[in-house]
Amino acid sequence: MVNSTVSWRELSVLTADDVAELAARLEGDDYTSAFESLNDWHLLRALAFQRPELAQPYLYLLEIEAYDEA
Numbered sequence: 001m002v003n004s005t006v007s008w009r010e011l012s013v014l015t016a017d018d019v020a021e022l023a024a025r026l027e028g029d030d031y032t033s034a035f036e037s038l039n040d041w042h043l044l045r046a047l048a049f050q051r052p053e054l055a056q057p058y059l060y061l062l063e064i065e066a067y068d069e070a
Helices: 008-013 016-028 034-050 052-062
Strands: none
Touching: 008 034, 016 034, 016 052, 034 052
16 A cells, blocks of 8 residues: 655555555545645656656646646
8 A cells, every 4th residue: 555655765666556546545535634635646746757657547636737838
């Protein structure tokens, strides 16, 4: 089970099942504090950069949009 306190160095050991569990928590949005959900969001974001093959199915949870600031 992935928990919100996974260090950035431990990203390399996460499995597809761990990421699916993380995504399910984010989708369920059933956290006791906003900080718990923010930790999971940051973890998924870090995975999107460091292990994109695992995060790809859940990128919609990050709500990343391209912005034109011109």
